[in-house]
Amino acid sequence: MPAASAASSREILKGLHAVMASRAAAQAKLNKVVKIIAEALSSEVCSIYILRDGMLELYATLGLNQSAVHVTKLSLGEGLVGAIARDASVLNLDEAAGHPDFAYRPETGEELFHSFAGVPIVRRERAIGVLAVQHADPRGYDDLEIEALQTVAMVLSELIANAGLADRATGATDAARDGGPVRCMGLKLVAGMARGHVVFHQPRVLIEHTVAEDTEAERHRVYAAFDKMREQIDNMTSMAEFGTAGEHQEILETYKMFAYDEGWSRRINEAIDSGLTAEAAIERVQQRTRMRMRQIDDPLLKERMHDLDDLANRLLRIVSGQLGTAAQMGIPRDAILIARNLGPAELLEYDRRHLKGVILEEGSLTAHVTIVARAMGVPMLGRCRDIRQLVGEGDYVLLDADESTAFVRPSNTVEEAFDAKLVTTQKRRAEYAAMREKLPVSKDGERITVMVNAGLRDDVAALAVTGADGIGLFRTEFQFLVSATLPRRESQQRLYRSVLDAAGDKPVVFRTVDIGGDKALPYLDTDHDDENPAMGWRALRLALGRDALMKAQARALLEAGAGRELRVMFPMVSEPWEFDAAKALVEGQRKWLADHRKPLPTKIRYGAMLEVPALAETLDVLLPKVDFLSIGTNDLTQFLFAADRANPRLAERYDWLSPAILRFLRRVVTACDAADVPVAVCGEMGGRPLEAMALIGIGLRRLSITPAAVGPIKAMVRSLDISALVPDIRTLLDAPNGDLRGALTRWAEQKAVLIG
Incomplete structure (x- = not known):
């Protein structure tokens, strides 16, 4: 045949x-x-x-x-x-x-x-x-x-x-017209609370004619649409508020690369050759993209496919003349945007004065649109199943992204509770903001160092807002995750230098790139298919195996840190020799720069992250080599308990406030104190007031946490008598009673410690 x-x-x-x-x-x-x-x-x-x-x-x-x-x-x-x-x-x-x-x-x-x-x-x-x-x-x-x-x-x-032969799809408005109050649960993508009325993004164009009368005429329509779309993308990348260095700028460059992709335009032309109209040809190629998306497990590659889907929607609207997204038509004040998914460029088209929140049926924490929404300061909730069928245009919505919840057509009781929480939240934020200039000093006079974790250039602004002591963990992999190709050394250097400039005289600890495993990059073939990505070919293991990648990053860090002190930390160190190899690699780049009379940092401090429990057994070998140690409690906990933290059935089963965790950490802190090596906790555990109190009780004095947690942690520290806490923590750990969290909560309540 x-x-x-x-x-x-x-x-x-x-x-x-x-x-x-x-x-x-x-x-x-x-x-x-x-x-x-x-x-x-x-x-x-x-x-x-x-x-x-x-x-x-x-x-x-x-x-x-x-x-x-x-x-x-x-x-x-x-x-x-x-x-x-x-x-x-x-x-x-x-x-x-x-x-x-x-x-x-x-x-x-x-x-x-x-x-x-x-x-x-x-x-x-x-x-x-x-x-x-x-x-x-x-x-x-x-x-x-x-x-x-x-x-x-x-x-x-x-x-x-x-x-009219097939069943008609029930529209969202029809389904919601007679509906009462609905509570929708989702995934918190960008924290915050907002209220407003539903506006549908509506990026899809209904294609009425599929068979072409004149193939060449259809081809010219597509060419003109491509020109207009590329002009729009070029204008967007030059917007003043997003024109500075940062991950959202990297995202738009990736987006621009797709817009100029000749392979995409060629596939559309081939569809026109088969006899389709311009609209049908774009839709045909888009359908093929969506089918590929369903077969892709890699969330980062799938996100790039979403960007291409977003561009196809834009091209379809241009070629059909139906520029009918809510962004183009203008949105009312206090709008809550509803969509299946959004591309980053589509979100940027909305008026930030009127857009109060976003709810998506899909979406993910690593999505490009999430990074852009965070930069815009727009609360966002994702993975709200069937949200487009549950709400109607103009419906009133209360969005509480902090609680991963949206209330559609809320009752008076729910609205009153929302208002009360909003007032309390605003009051509490005002109180924390007022503490910006206050130091985290305990009632008995001990100074706790409170730093922030960051990964975006814009996150550095949190130093001024919170009064934090510095950046205890800057995740350099974000730049790699949002880029379509391996970031060039010059691009890395610009980012690192801009972070150091923005931080001023406050310290910044750069963690070398932690990619691989569950953070795979489509442009970096690791030749490894890990059944358990968290414990696979990732972080320092991958970087030492791909030393060209790490050499480029090391050079970028050294050049960015010229004339000032540079702090470099290596992730997922399992044995001391891995730290030695990583440090030697950076030192090799420093020697190359020195030999070529290039400006250098005044001093380099090297650190390691303790995330793999095995490293604790060789601290006597490691500590004399390092300038500081950071404990990554997120990975460490799952490794200690052999419990995947992404598994919902295990998420609540193992507690940070367990004797096993705290005893392990106490042993590490004791070893660091004996070696006179500063030790910090980097992770979610340190950002929770009760957990942070326990960490202080076992001897930790340095925390690196999310910016939003700085205020609550400062408040807790200033209400705490550490001299009274230390012996009681020791007693609880030496003879645990099975409910350590309950015991610590009761202790905090009796001593009037502000744990929230």
Whole structure:
């Protein structure tokens, strides 16, 4: 059987165009359609299933028994056809009966056929039917044939929708019109509280015409749309407020790279060659992108695919003349934006004075749009399932991202509780802000060093806002995670220098890049497929194995730190020799700069992160080599308990305030004190007042925490008598009673310690 080509796809579309233009009834049209497709693909069977009353009904066929038409029905997920519609995915099988989803329907007579290929018929992002072909010989259909089927399925969606044959999707407004109060749970992406009225982003354009009359005219429309889109992206990257160094600028550069990608424009042109209109061609390529996204497990690569999806939406709106996103039309004051997902550039188009919050059906903590929202100071909640079906345009919403919750059409009681919390939160923030100039000194006069963790250039502003003592952990990998290619040394140097300049005379500890494992980079092939990424080929292990990457970063850090003191910390050190190797690598770059008479830091302080428990057993070897030690409690805890912190079933099972953790940390602190090596805790544990109190009780005097936690920790320290705490903590750890958290909570309440 000859492979389908762009020319044969064009012939199929011409035949379909003639059928669609005829005055025949819908059934007669579909009967002709299956004949056209079967003949063009030399296929013995062609069938169309349409979603009607929640079931996939065999509506037209050539090759199966005609008596099965309107009789054979499959539910979503039932059989091969049901699986295709449920997942909006493609199946291509040389032996259909061998597939686990295969369901035999004797009335169809399909036992004569072995090969099977099916594609979803998609309308408004949902499958409204399935187009399938079958052949007696057991053979797979080739890629060009599948491509032709998918192109035809786009045209069929128009025919089916215009004839009103398929179930109509229930609109969000229809579903919500008679709804009462709804509470939606999600994932906190950007902290904060907001109230406002629902505005739908609505990036999708409904395509009315799929078959082209004039291929060259459609091609020129796409060229013009590309020019306009690229101009928009260029203007966006030059916006004054986002023109400074920082991760959001890196994101926009990545976005710009996609906009100028010749491969993307070539695929759209190929779709136009097959006979599609400009809009349908863009949508066709976009559908292919979405199908690839469903097969990608890597969250970072999937996020880049979301950026491409965002650009396709933008191009589609331009070419259709439907510039109808809420951003272009203007949003009202106090708007809560609702979307399936957003690209970073789409979010930047909104008026920051009016946009109060964002709720997404998808979204992730590492998404580009999350980083941009954080830079904009917009609260954002992600992974709110079916939010677009639960709310209507203009609905009143209370967004509490801090509690991962949104209240839609709230009751008076809920609104009163929200108002009370908002007042309390604002009052507490005002109190913490007033403490900016106050030092974290305990009631008995001990000074605690409180620093912040950072990863974005804009995070450095937290030093002035909170009065923190410095940056105890700057995560350098963020620049790598948001970049489409390995960041150049010059780009790294600019970021590090801008961070040091912004920090002024306050110290900054740069942690060398912690990538690999669950933070894989699509442009960096590690040749490792870790079943347990957290304990895999990552952090310092990867950096020492890819020393060119680490040499470039070391040079960038040394150049950025010229003329001042530089602090460098290596992540996930397991044994002292790894620290030695990493330090030697940096020193080698310093020697190269010195030999070439380049300016150097006045001093370099080297540190290690204790995250792997094994390192605690060799502290006597390590401590004489380091200038400081930082304990990474997030990874350390999961390694000590053999409990993945990303596993929801284990998240609440193991407590930071357990004797095992605190005894382990006490042993490390004692060893560091004996060696006169400063030791700090970097992690979420240090940012919780009760946990921080316990850490202080076992001897820790340095904490590096999130900026939002600085105020509460300062308040706790200033209400604490450390001399009274230390002996009581010692007693509790020497003879634990099973509820250490409860015991510490009661102690804090009795001593009037502010633990929140």
